[in-house]
Amino acid sequence: MTKLIATRDVYGETLADIGAVNKDIVVLDADLSGSTKTNIFAKKFPDRFFNMGVSEADMMGTAAGLAACGKIPFASTFAIFASGRAWEQVRQSIAYPKLNVKIVASHSGITVGEDGGSHQAIEDIALMRVIPNMTVIVPCDGVETRSVIQEIVKYNGPVYVRVARGKFPVILPEDYKFTIGKGVVVKDGKDATIIAAGLMVSHALEAAAILEKEGLNIRVVNMSTIKPIDRELIVKAARETGAIITAEEHSIIGGLGEAVAGVAAEECPVPVKRVGIQDRFGQSGLAEELLVHYGLMPKDIAGAVKEAIKKRK
Amino acid sequence: MTKPNTEDLRRWVKQLRLDVLMMLNKAKSGHTGGSLSAADIVTALYFYKMRHNSKDTKWPDRDRFVLSKGHAAPIQYAALARCGYFHPKELLTLRKLGSMLQGHPDMKCTPGVEVCTGSLGQGLSMANGMALAIRLDKRPSRVYALLGDGEVEEGQVWEAAMSAAHYKLDNLCAIIDFNGFQIDGAVTDIMNIEPLTKKWDAFGWHVLMIDGHDMGQIVKALDDAENIKGRPTMIIARTVKGKGVSIFEGKYQYHGVPPSDEELKKSLEELGVSAEGWPERVIP
Numbered sequence: 001m002t003k004l005i006a007t008r009d010v011y012g013e014t015l016a017d018i019g020a021v022n023k024d025i026v027v028l029d030a031d032l033s034g035s036t037k038t039n040i041f042a043k044k045f046p047d048r049f050f051n052m053g054v055s056e057a058d059m060m061g062t063a064a065g066l067a068a069c070g071k072i073p074f075a076s077t078f079a080i081f082a083s084g085r086a087w088e089q090v091r092q093s094i095a096y097p098k099l100n101v102k103i104v105a106s107h108s109g110i111t112v113g114e115d116g117g118s119h120q121a122i123e124d125i126a127l128m129r130v131i132p133n134m135t136v137i138v139p140c141d142g143v144e145t146r147s148v149i150q151e152i153v154k155y156n157g158p159v160y161v162r163v164a165r166g167k168f169p170v171i172l173p174e175d176y177k178f179t180i181g182k183g184v185v186v187k188d189g190k191d192a193t194i195i196a197a198g199l200m201v202s203h204a205l206e207a208a209a210i211l212e213k214e215g216l217n218i219r220v221v222n223m224s225t226i227k228p229i230d231r232e233l234i235v236k237a238a239r240e241t242g243a244i245i246t247a248e249e250h251s252i253i254g255g256l257g258e259a260v261a262g263v264a265a266e267e268c269p270v271p272v273k274r275v276g277i278q279d280r281f282g283q284s285g286l287a288e289e290l291l292v293h294y295g296l297m298p299k300d301i302a303g304a305v306k307e308a309i310k311k312r313k
Numbered sequence: 314m315t316k317p318n319t320e321d322l323r324r325w326v327k328q329l330r331l332d333v334l335m336m337l338n339k340a341k342s343g344h345t346g347g348s349l350s351a352a353d354i355v356t357a358l359y360f361y362k363m364r365h366n367s368k369d370t371k372w373p374d375r376d377r378f379v380l381s382k383g384h385a386a387p388i389q390y391a392a393l394a395r396c397g398y399f400h401p402k403e404l405l406t407l408r409k410l411g412s413m414l415q416g417h418p419d420m421k422c423t424p425g426v427e428v429c430t431g432s433l434g435q436g437l438s439m440a441n442g443m444a445l446a447i448r449l450d451k452r453p454s455r456v457y458a459l460l461g462d463g464e465v466e467e468g469q470v471w472e473a474a475m476s477a478a479h480y481k482l483d484n485l486c487a488i489i490d491f492n493g494f495q496i497d498g499a500v501t502d503i504m505n506i507e508p509l510t511k512k513w514d515a516f517g518w519h520v521l522m523i524d525g526h527d528m529g530q531i532v533k534a535l536d537d538a539e540n541i542k543g544r545p546t547m548i549i550a551r552t553v554k555g556k557g558v559s560i561f562e563g564k565y566q567y568h569g570v571p572p573s574d575e576e577l578k579k580s581l582e583e584l585g586v587s588a589e590g591w592p593e594r595v596i597p
Contacts, residue, residue, distance in 0.1 A: 026449070050445065050480070058438045058472035065442020068420070068428050069377075071449070073442075088432060089469070093439055097420050097429040 004167035005142030008106040011163050012037025014149040015074060015104075016044050022153060026066055028052055028075045030059045035165075036076040036106045056081045060089035060101075067099040072153060075101060079108035079121035079162060083128050094158050095133045102152055103128075104161045108138075109249035110277065110294055111166040111199065111287040120282035126254025128160040129227045135159045135180060136226040138248075138256075140201035141170045144224060147178035155180055162198065164249075166287045169202045172222075183230040189219035192305050193237035193244050197223050197256050200247035200275070206298035207247075211305060218305060229259045231267065238268035243308040245273045247301050249291075252276040271311035273304040317361045319528045325395065326356045326528070328596050330557050331586045332391035332404060337571035340408040343416070344384040346554040346567045347461060350492040350525070351388050354550055357531040358457055359392040367397035370424050376454050377427050377443050381436020382461035382490060383417040384569070390414050390423070394592070398425040401592035434467025436460065437487060441477050444485040444545075455539065458487040463495030466504045471516070477545040478517030485545040486538040487518075490525065492554035494565035513547040525550030558583055 019025045019041050026048045033039040033051060042049035052059040056077055063073040075082070082105035083090070094101045105124060112120045128136050137152070137159065139145040145163060152159045171186065186201065187208055196204040201222045208218040219241055221233060237244055244264055246257035257274030264272050277294055291297055329352050337343045359365070363376040380389045387407065394401045399413065406412035413422045417431025427443070430436045440458035447454045464470065477485055489509070497503050506512075513520045519541045523530040531550065538546035554568070555561025558580040561572075572580055581588055586596055 026446075048449070052472075052476060053479075055469075055472035055476070057435075057469045058441075058476055061435050061438025061469065061473065062442040062445065062476065064428065065439035065444075066446045067442070068439065069443050069446030069450075070373075071446050089435060089438075092429060092432040093435050 002169040005170055006165065006167045007139055007142060007145040007163040008037050008165060010142040010145040011104055011106070011149060012040040014146045016040040018150060018153060019045050019048065022072065024070065024072045025153070026050065026071045026073050028059050028063050028073055030054055030056045030077040030081065032077050038074070038076045056086040057089045060086040061093045063101045064093035064097070064099050067101045073101050074104055076104045076106065078119060079105035079124040080119055083121060083124035083160070087127055091131050095131045098133045098157055100156050100158070102159050102161065104163060106163045107165045108162045109164060109198070110282040110290045111164055111249065113165070113287040113290065114284050116284035117281040122251045122277045122282060123254070124162060125226055125250050125256065129254065129259065133158055134227065137224055138162045138197040138226060139224050140198055140222050141168050141172055143170055143172040143174060143176050144178055147176060148224070151178050151180060164199065168199050171202050171205060178224065181225050181228045181230060183221050183223040183225070183233040185219060186222050187220040189217040190241055191216045191218055192309055193219040193221060193241045194247055194301060194305065195221045195223045195234065195237065195244060195256070195260050196247040197226060198249050200249055200296065203296065203298045204247050204301055207301035207305065210298060210302045216305070223256060223260070226256050226259055229263060231263050234260055234263045235267045238264050238270045243271045243312050245275060245301060245304045245308050247275040249296060250276055251279060253279055271308045273308040275301050275304050317532045319532070322356055322360055322528050324596065325360045326352050327584060327586060328395060329356055329388060329391040330584055331581065331596065332394070332592065333387045334572055334577055334580050335588060335591050336387050336390070336404045336407045338574065338577045339405055341571055342408055343387055343571050344569050345561055345571055346494065346564065347382060347385045347490065347492065348388040349556050349558065349561060350552040350554050351385050351459060351490045352556065353526050353528060353531055354459060354488055354490060355388045355392050357528065357535060359396055361532060362535045363457065367425065370398065374452050374454055377456045379428055379436045379440045379456070379458040380418050380430055381458050382433065382464050383431030383436070386416065386418050389418060389426070393423065393425040404592045433461065433464040434469040437470055437473035437477070440485055440487065441473055441480070441482060444482040445480060447484055454484070456485045458485070460487060460489050462489055462491045462493065462500050462506060463503070465489065465506050474513065474516040474518065481543050482545045483542050486535065486548065487545065488548040488550055490552050491549055492552040494554045494563070494568065496565065496568040498565050509549060518545050518547045521546065521548045523548060523550050525552035526556055
């Protein structure tokens with residue numbers, strides 16, 4: 001039985017762990033610390049935790065000021081508010097001066113579920129990726145989340161990390177180590193490559209298993225760093241497997257799919273199919289229902305793989 | 314506390330106004346009115362109040378200055394140049410490709426600039442963050458933020474006003490350059506911000522009202538702010554847009570317009586200063 005863990009839970013625990021060692025780490029939240037799990041850090045280190053109330057713009061600016069004085073601020077709220085409400089503060093106050101602020105946004109994508117479309121960020125990767133100096137990371141499970149949080153502390157510069165509300169299957173081995181800018185082949189294959197991020201990596205593996213029964217040998221890449229993207233790994237996949245399918249819990253506009261398609265088009269043109277939200281808003285429902293409704297299930301990815309392969313011929 | 318030499322300070326005010334007019338004329342774009350209205354306040358901070366060292370720009374115990382009304386960058390650049398952060402000849406490069414003096418303050422380019430500002434409403438939040446960091450590190454530094462009056466129309470200013478009071482940031486002193494005009498006209502006509510004193514008071518700040526061109530009053534307010542404990546201080550400084558040059562005074566039309574050659578000539582005559590030897594030569 002696969003272990004299920006919410007990446008936001010791992011974020012909260014890891015933050016509290018490294019906060020005990022690194023005293024420069026300070027944490028800010030905008031009245032959602034119970035949901036983003038920064039409350040674990042807050043309980044352990046109340047002096048280094050700042051609840052800014054329901055004011056995301058002010059939170060990002062305050063984080064910038066703390067970073068300008070040598071602190072390593074982690075600023076957390078829901079993805080829609082971190083990337084949307086406070087976009088210009090992130091651009092002007094944090095990314096433009098290249099300040100060392102880590103934005104870890106929870107409740108991303110449609111797996112937010114019942115709260116509905118107003119709270120389901122399906123544009124956050126696009127919004128953050130377009131900003132110069134910004135690094136964008138989407139961990140695929142709890143193991144990777146832990147490593148991501150540890151690694152971004154060592155990197156000096158602004159980072160956006162997308163974690164989620166729901167519990168995701170753990171697919172990476174316990175000793176996995178994340179490197180900024182490096183994708184990882186989680187299953188090798190030669191007939192096509194699925195490049196996925198977040199929850200969709202586990203769905204991609206299931207899709208590959210479905211296709212295996214039909215005689216197709218599919219490579220699966222966990223592309224957890226959306227920016228800077230691992231160009232080499234994309235080109236290798238294009239060259240060796242001849243077709244690419246991207247899978248993300250995000251709009252197909254501006255996200256992983258476009259990042260991958262851009263590299264493939266420039267370096268080694270092959271058919272690319274993008275699985276993701278097809279330019280529409282989310283809605284209320286159970287996460288599992290929404291994943292089916294919006295076509296983000298393993299069978300949807302498997303279908304896209306077959307289409308891409310057909311296009312190649 | 315060292316006594317200020319107000320005569321000396323007034324001479325620096327004049328120097329900075331000369332620098333602003335010359336820089337903007339050479340750049341052929343930029344914000345004249347709001348740079349001139351802030352000249353006395355910026356002089357009092359850089360040449361009297363703030364503890365800073367141009368030879369050690371990263372000194373951890375330095376006081377911090379955030380020009381939240383970033384479009385007044387020329388007045389900060391003039392102060393930094395005259396304090397020795399960089400050679401005054403750099404003032405000739407304002408707004409030019411590759412210059413260390415960007416159109417709005419940029420910490421990556423200019424020694425002595427602490428953050429990036431220019432998008433109005435964001436500086437006070439950054440100042441709050443600095444004040445929090447300084448308090449965590451138990452340093453004696455103070456943080457100064459200069460805001461425009463039109464700028465307080467931004468909602469983020471009031472988020473930051475709440476935060477500063479909530480976290481009792483008594484190492485923070487903000488100043489509003491209340492010159493009464495914004496780019497489209499008089500602040501009272503465009504979007505009334507009054508009653509300004511009552512607003513900051515209601516948000517939990519210690520509020521001081523001064524004449525922003527009276528060096529004695531500016532210096533006293535900055536000194537007094539240091540003794541206020543448990544809450545941040547807001548100095549509302551009544552100023553005149555374009556102060557010192559009658560063709561610009563009180564004219565919102567000069568918010569974002571540089572002086573022409575003719576206007577520059579008249580301005581310098583009125584200020585009683587000469588462009589000879591600028592920028593190397595400092596006025597006697």
